[in-house]
Amino acid sequence: MKPLPELDTAERWRLLLGEAGAANLGAGAGAGPAMDRALAWLYGRDDAAQNPANPSDTLDRHGGSEASQLSVPEWINRIHELFPKETIERLERDAIERYGIDEVVTNLEVLERATPNPALLQAVMRTKHLMNPQVLAMARKLVEKVVRELIEKLAKQVQRAFSGTRKPQQLSLRGAANQFAARQTLTRNLRHYDVRSSRLVIQRPLFHVNTRRVLEPWQVFLLVDQSGSMLGSVIHSAVTAACLWGLPGVKTHLIAFDTDVVDLSETIADPVEVLMGVQLGGGTFIGKAVGYAAERIVAPRRAIVVIVSDFYEGMSEHVLLAHVRALVAQGSTVLGLAALDERADPVFDRELAGKLVEAGAHVGAMTPGQLAAWLAEKLK
Incomplete structure (x- = not known):
């Protein structure tokens, strides 16, 4: 805190x-x-x-x-x-x-x-x-209205960032009209060009296949410090998690912590329920929350742990640093966010943040939109 x-x-x-x-x-x-x-x-x-x-x-x-x-x-x-x-x-x-x-x-x-x-x-x-x-x-109705506006603003950024990557395009002799590969078809049929009539005869039309945007399965853990000074971050973390929820290939976990750890992943699709249930205040045991997330990682190299906190650790910092080193060593990505509100005003313990960087974590201040873009880049 x-x-x-x-x-x-x-x-x-x-x-x-x-x-x-x-x-x-x-x-x-x-x-x-x-x-x-x-x-x-x-x-x-x-x-x-x-x-x-x-x-x-x-x-x-x-x-x-x-x-x-x-x-x-x-x-x-x-x-x-x-x-x-x-x-x-x-x-x-x-x-x-x-x-x-x-x-x-x-x-x-x-x-x-x-x-x-x-x-x-x-x-x-x-x-x-x-x-x-x-x-x-x-x-609660007022909260719903504000959250709806925040989601509408962020959802477009998330969808744009998480459009995924295209598999190498393959060509087929069969396909729907919206899959027609115009450039490839023209190139492949140039030898059938009739000079006298100035017409290109298409004998073998080609179509794109396997162009669906896909993402490899990933786990994203949002660990949110719910001490009183982090209220803006709690709000935008809940909204961000709701926007990430349901994306193909991404399983999002929302975990709030002070001296205790509360897993809110079951209600992640309802940010209003999340926010109305959050209890602000108390101490800050970041290492405990990171340890909780580490135990729930399925594929280490496809896991991203995002710590949203001001990094004023209330327990021994050695526990937190040990967990971060272990996560990085197994191939997981750790991101420390000093702030997660629209102003991205970074107020945090710079000394501990520096130690996290030395342990292999990335530390910065991002708005929800910037976080979505960062996550999308990592998932690609």
Whole structure:
């Protein structure tokens, strides 16, 4: 799990005092201003209640350069990036119980009016454990809409990348009209060209056979870190797996992990079910997940193991490196993805990533479309 921002003593006092401490402590730097703005968005409502004449002043404490008017989904996503789990739980509870900010997690009417988008999808996944059954059912419909749009966008890229390879074309004297080999037929019948009539007599038409695009059977394992910092990667991994599922010659496995390993391969065709069942948070045992996949490889030289993680390993890194070396030695391909969202913003433990490369793995940051192209190239 990605380390949270570290604050020095002055920054901690700056968050505690807010606007009152700005004169002596300054505006802060690093993650401090963003944390201050997220706290002010919520707790500044107390000041707004005490200053009804101009509530906007109290809600804008100038803790950072970004806009102060966050939407509820944006605020939820922001606090999950900035604060530890215990603090997040307290902030969410205060937002709902103390300030009645229930637009996403409890208010069915507001949720029905919400515009489906990736930010809302992430907010729903982070707060679905707070929803009552009726709201959860509505949230699921929003998730379905966003996932459908993501799949429609990625499916074309996957189909194009996985068009397969053609076997060497063979010719036959028989075939359907759509298999007619025009160039080969003309070449083979040139000797029958009638100069006086300027006509080419086709005595032996030729047709293509065995032109069906084929792929050798492969196994693709998507191992997805489901710690809170990897939410974007979890979403796009589920969508990518759904697009890969059912491709001829490719058996896709979707495996989520934190300190435990959960095999989601049985529900891979339903990414909504996958996402609504994911439990975010917890530690990160990458080596355990890689070992789980290694035990399920049938043909080592036709197996690709994709590790989607920020590579902040919670168990001994020697276990992970040993598994990777063994996979590479037996001819399997190992790819480490530092990010798997549309921005492909790589935030990861570069030291461990470097060791993985030394062990024989490929490590990089790819969007889902780039991953599909990379996999297709390997499978060819």
